[in-house]
Amino acid sequence: MANILVVDDELGIRDLLSEILNDEGHSVELAENATQARSARNAHEYDLVLLDIWMPDTDGVSLLKEWAMAGLLTMPVIMMSGHATIDTAVEATRIGALSFLEKPITLQKLLKAVNQALETQEPGGGPATPQPSLRAAPSSIPAPFPGEGGDIAATSGSGLAATTALTDAPVLLVRTMTPEKSLPSAHRDFDLDKPLREARDEFEKAYFEFHLAKEGGSMTRVAEKTGLERTHLYRKLRQLGVELGRKRGG
The missing domain is CATH 3.40.50.2300 (Response regulator)
Structure with missing residues (x-):
């Protein structure tokens, strides 16, 4: 390139x-x-x-x-x-x-x-x-492109609400997006008897690991896919204990 x-x-x-x-x-x-x-x-x-x-x-x-x-x-x-x-x-x-x-x-x-x-x-x-x-440009610094998406240097919590809203049907979401065999066995089912916070964290970890694997470890594409600003995405992944090692190749 x-x-x-x-x-x-x-x-x-x-x-x-x-x-x-x-x-x-x-x-x-x-x-x-x-x-x-x-x-x-x-x-x-x-x-x-x-x-x-x-x-x-x-x-x-x-x-x-x-x-x-x-x-x-x-x-x-x-x-x-x-x-x-x-x-x-x-x-x-x-x-x-x-x-x-x-x-x-x-x-x-x-x-x-x-x-x-x-x-x-x-x-x-x-x-x-x-x-x-x-x-x-009549005022302020010229900006050739309209502002859109999440800030690189500023954080926003809007993406978290969108992610959290998905927890109503975690099993259906994961199973619909990919065949079972492509996911680790720990991600195929969720224990819905757990407290909501624990169940949500378990789902979110599986959700982000799925997208990281799907996008070959590209944080840029995962941020676009999940609707999260990158700085917030990094913090969220570290909080959930998601492995950030980028898969290269292809």
Whole structure:
């Protein structure tokens, strides 16, 4: 797929973006500041750069300008920020940024932005053309894609209610979704004589293990399937004692 450089001074954002993009089949390199980003760009060609605006050493807009002046802006660049102003957005797009992602970044918004950037990249590695619509945003940071899905950096409990609501018919749900032989024997039946909390935890563990197995361990696709925001999904899986080891291959 694509070679992507993620530049962000927040470790949690770097790790999460890396995992999501790796799940999508991309090769991802990480930089925590402008110094590391410069070294990475000087050493490699990238198909896309995700660049944070506010960083401790050099801000992302200044780094973008450096690359443009040095002729190194040969790939689409998506800016990221939770505090940038409209003036910053206009300046970055004037320099050559393709689009913005406003933090907290939603899963669907990230994937759409990445896919669009890769599709608009000129054959042969030429710089992508900034989207005109980004220059005309009347207020706030331009957001080329409507917000949808769960936040990457923020938590939401809405998915839990949806999952909990399924506990009225746990056996029917599991048996309808897959043949019995494809599930561990412990997941084929549930002891309905247990207290509700224990029975619910048992069902939810089987539910998430089923989807992890079905999606080959991809947390991105499991989050989409189950309707849970990724941060909440990780906490839920750890709480239930679900094995998070990703199955690779195929």
